Amino acid sequence: MALNKSNLTVGDEHSEQIVDNLTRTQIIQYAGASGDYNPLHTDEIFTTKVAGYPTVFAHGMLTMGMTGKMLTNYVGDGRLTKYGVRFVAQVWPGDSLTATATVEAIREEDGVSLVDLAVTTVNQDGTEVIKGSATARIDG
Amino acid sequence: MALNKSNLTVGDEHSEQIVDNLTRTQIIQYAGASGDYNPLHTDEIFTTKVAGYPTVFAHGMLTMGMTGKMLTNYVGDGRLTKYGVRFVAQVWPGDSLTATATVEAIREEDGVSLVDLAVTTVNQDGTEVIKGSATARIDG
Numbered sequence: 001m002a003l004n005k006s007n008l009t010v011g012d013e014h015s016e017q018i019v020d021n022l023t024r025t026q027i028i029q030y031a032g033a034s035g036d037y038n039p040l041h042t043d044e045i046f047t048t049k050v051a052g053y054p055t056v057f058a059h060g061m062l063t064m065g066m067t068g069k070m071l072t073n074y075v076g077d078g079r080l081t082k083y084g085v086r087f088v089a090q091v092w093p094g095d096s097l098t099a100t101a102t103v104e105a106i107r108e109e110d111g112v113s114l115v116d117l118a119v120t121t122v123n124q125d126g127t128e129v130i131k132g133s134a135t136a137r138i139d140g
Numbered sequence: 141m142a143l144n145k146s147n148l149t150v151g152d153e154h155s156e157q158i159v160d161n162l163t164r165t166q167i168i169q170y171a172g173a174s175g176d177y178n179p180l181h182t183d184e185i186f187t188t189k190v191a192g193y194p195t196v197f198a199h200g201m202l203t204m205g206m207t208g209k210m211l212t213n214y215v216g217d218g219r220l221t222k223y224g225v226r227f228v229a230q231v232w233p234g235d236s237l238t239a240t241a242t243v244e245a246i247r248e249e250d251g252v253s254l255v256d257l258a259v260t261t262v263n264q265d266g267t268e269v270i271k272g273s274a275t276a277r278i279d280g
Contacts, residue, residue, distance in 0.1 A: 019175070029173035033166065033202070035159070036209040040217055060220065061201075061208040062173070068201040069176040077180055080200065084224015084272065132224065 002076055004139035005113055008106050014074040015100040018066040018121065022058060022095045030062040058091040063130055067121045070099040075115070075136035085119065085132030096124045101134065113140045142216055144279035145253055148246050154214040155240040158206040158261065162198060162235045170202040198231040203270055207261045210239040215255070215276035225259065225272030236264045241274065253280045 019026070024044075031037050036059055039046045047056045064085050071080055091097065098121065105116040119132045159166070164184075171177050176199055179186045187196045204225050211220055231237065238261065245256040259272045 026173065029169065030205075033169035033173040034205040034209060036205070036212065038212065038217060059205075059208075060223075061205040064223075065170075065174040065176070065199075065201040065205060068199075069174060072176070072178065077178060080227060082224070082226045083200075083204075084222070086222045087220060 002139050003074075003079075003115060003136070005106055008103055008115055008138065010103050010105065012103040013100055014070070015098060016070040016073065018070055018097050018099045020096045022091065022093055022097070024056060024093050027056065027058050027062065027093070030059055030065070034059065034061065036061070055092060057093075058095075060087040060091075060130070063087075063091050063097065063121060066097065067099040067119060067130060071101060071117070071119065071134050071136070074101055075117075075134075075138070079136040079138070080134060081114070081137060082135040083119075083132070084134075085130040087129075088131050089123075089127055089129045091123065091129050097121050097129065104133070106138070113138045142279050143214075143219075143255060143276070145246055148243055148255055148278065150243050150245065152243040153240055154210070155238060156210040156213065158210055158237050158239045160236045162231065162233055162237070164196060164233050167196065167198050167202065167233070170199055170205070174199065174201065176201070195232055197233075198235075200227040200231075200270070203227075203231050203237065203261060206237065207239040207259060207270060211241060211257070211259065211274050211276070214241055215257075215278070219276040219278070220274060221254070221277060222275040223259075223272070224274075225270040227269075228271050229263075229267055229269045231263065231269050237261050237269065244273075246278070253278045
């Protein structure tokens with residue numbers, strides 16, 4: 001059922017596991033899809049020996065994209081109008097992430113019904129990796 | 141050279157072509173990488189015959205991700221702390237996109253030097269497809 005003003009309440013939460021055991025292969029797939037071939041995400045030798053990280057890590061935008069899938073699952077196709085995050089902590093191969101949207105406000109703007117959502121994604125240790133907000137159109 | 145307080149001026153612009161002739165294959169690559177298999181992005185028959193669109197179209201988050209590559213090229217690795225956009229218009233196969241960051245403010249927060257950027261991405265017709273903002277750490 002489409003989200004609408006009568007079936008939404010401030011405080012409602014929608015949560016999904018967006019990745020279970022993130023693989024280096026998925027990070028490489030994202031490099032190929034986005035064209036962002038920064039070696040910190042794909043080259044284990046460079047990243048550990050030269051850059052000094054414990055391992056390659058996910059593009060922040062991959063975490064944001066996987067979190068965006070939770071948002072579009074929740075609000076429906078073509079309804080997300082605004083989406084922004086802070087990149088709070090890195091995401092590593094092997095991480096499992098859960099993303100949650102919480103209804104912050106239900107409002108009208110220029111005759112369009114909108115929902116404002118707080119967005120947070122945590123890893124398997126409960127550490128927040130991104131924190132943000134989104135706005136979507138809803139039925140009146 | 142890393143961005144710092146002395147080599148940045150409000151009004152500075154950095155612009156890149158982020159995709160030339162977007163292919164359905166790249167959209168499918170993004171579906172695979174993100175796990176977002178919504179058929180509006182991948183299934184031409186469903187999208188045109190059932191959903192009534194002229195063709196499949198890019199995930200908004202793919203456009204945002206390609207624009208994010210321009211941002212990390214500009215500000216450097218691991219410096220982007222905040223990134224948000226409005227999805228203004230759809231992006232179709234065959235589109236070529238140019239993304240631009242404009243320096244809006246150079247400031248300090250808790251002893252950290254930051255740059256605030258306005259972000260806009262336009263297609264080959266000059267139509268804006270996403271519009272947003274970003275913040276990145278810079279050298280003092």
